Amino acid sequence: MNLYDLTTPCLVLDHERLRNNARKMKERVASLGAKLRPHVKTHKCIEVAHIQTAGQEERIAVSTLEEGRVFSAAGFSDVLYTVPIEPGKFCAAIKLSRECERLRLITDDLSVPPILNNLARRAGVRLDVLMDVDCGYGRTGVIPNTGTAKELARTIANSSNLSFNGLLTHAGHAYRAESKQELLSIAHRERDSVFDFANELRCLGVEVPLISIGSTPTVHAVDHLRGIDEARPGNYIFYDVFQATLGTCRFEDCAITVLAAIVSRDRTRRQIVCDAGAIALSKDRGPFEFDPACGYGRVLDLEGNDLGVRLDSLSQEHGLATVEDATALDKLKVGMRVRILVNHSCLSAAQHDFYHILDNGEIVSQWKRYRNW
Numbered sequence: 001m002n003l004y005d006l007t008t009p010c011l012v013l014d015h016e017r018l019r020n021n022a023r024k025m026k027e028r029v030a031s032l033g034a035k036l037r038p039h040v041k042t043h044k045c046i047e048v049a050h051i052q053t054a055g056q057e058e059r060i061a062v063s064t065l066e067e068g069r070v071f072s073a074a075g076f077s078d079v080l081y082t083v084p085i086e087p088g089k090f091c092a093a094i095k096l097s098r099e100c101e102r103l104r105l106i107t108d109d110l111s112v113p114p115i116l117n118n119l120a121r122r123a124g125v126r127l128d129v130l131m132d133v134d135c136g137y138g139r140t141g142v143i144p145n146t147g148t149a150k151e152l153a154r155t156i157a158n159s160s161n162l163s164f165n166g167l168l169t170h171a172g173h174a175y176r177a178e179s180k181q182e183l184l185s186i187a188h189r190e191r192d193s194v195f196d197f198a199n200e201l202r203c204l205g206v207e208v209p210l211i212s213i214g215s216t217p218t219v220h221a222v223d224h225l226r227g228i229d230e231a232r233p234g235n236y237i238f239y240d241v242f243q244a245t246l247g248t249c250r251f252e253d254c255a256i257t258v259l260a261a262i263v264s265r266d267r268t269r270r271q272i273v274c275d276a277g278a279i280a281l282s283k284d285r286g287p288f289e290f291d292p293a294c295g296y297g298r299v300l301d302l303e304g305n306d307l308g309v310r311l312d313s314l315s316q317e318h319g320l321a322t323v324e325d326a327t328a329l330d331k332l333k334v335g336m337r338v339r340i341l342v343n344h345s346c347l348s349a350a351q352h353d354f355y356h357i358l359d360n361g362e363i364v365s366q367w368k369r370y371r372n373w
């Protein structure tokens with residue numbers, strides 16, 4: 001089977017690039033002095049997680065309880081759910097904690113521990129809870145070293161059926177860094193803010209068993225992770241146009257493309273239209289602020305060579321590109337297949353149910369993605 005045998009649009013995953021990305025990140029995190037806890041939110045695919053953990057099936061991070069259920073059933077033993085737990089999911093989390101060898105939850109809210117503890121006590125389970133710390137991203141997390149943060153740590157630690165499991169932070173603002181210097185300082189702050197806060201808590205007599213940090217850009221940039229237990233990059237497994245523009249990877253490292261067919265060509269408008277629109281790609285603007293001409297994805301040929309064409313606009317099932325060069329436009333015929341190198345692989349992959357695995361020009365397998373919450 002090859003790329004002409006697939007129905008378009010569909011997701012194509014380059015096996016060799018995937019394996020290389022997995023190996024390099026494993027080596028990188030080990031060389032920084034920490035353990036790797038890959039975030040499976042990017043791929044939501046068991047086969048990919050096996051490659052990331054090199055068959056050890058231990059630590060993973062998940063972004064939904066459904067991922068927790070699926071991956072623990074597949075044998076992954078230490079599951080960290082990285083969205084703050086809220087009351088509507090307490091019962092589901094308690095149920096999952098019974099199915100899972102080790103489930104870790106996070107919170108940044110003082111109202112959560114007493115209610116969660118009550119339910120856990122009634123259910124006869126003990127739950128591992130980490131405190132979510134804000135290292136400058138401003139999305140979730142307590143501000144380290146504040147009275148509220150210390151009170152939250154103590155409240156969890158003093159709960160009969162909760163174990164205070166440590167600190168988690170994520171420097172999502174690394175994606176907005178405008179220079180290598182700025183990225184490096186965000187990476188250092190991600191590491192140092194939780195390291196210092198953990199030491200302060202230890203001085204107050206609170207045990208901090210685990211410090212978990214990470215994003216793909218900061219793990220790429222940081223100089224060491226001494227004193228940090230684990231790093232949780234996710235996007236690195238596929239990379240994308242955003243990461244390559246940021247300098248976290250090369251364009252040749254990107255493992256995900258959306259296979260599309262050209263459905264229309266107009267010489268007067270100097271335009272082609274393919275069948276990968278907003279549903280197949282997502283409408284992520286990608287590195288728009290760094291590269292205003294990035295459009296919605298790069299058009300590649302089937303071998304992965306950049307044709308120098310960008311998708312300028314998307315509607316539901318249409319991807320439009322202007323092709324100024326008449327010779328290039330001549331070559332782009334209706335029925336021809338192209339591959340779209342996506343702006344944001346996590347969101348583009350989320351539009352699909354399967355990965356088609358490309359190895360040496362052949363489609364060798366189909367891997368399932370697990371959706372839902």
Ligand SMILES: Cc1ncc(COP(=O)(O)O)c(C=O)c1O
Pocket residue numbers: 039061082083169170172214215216217232233234235236
């Ligand atoms: C809490 C948390 N940890 C880790 C990650 C992984 O970051 P990245 O995709 O940059 O590797 C994410 C990504 O959104 C996240 O939200």
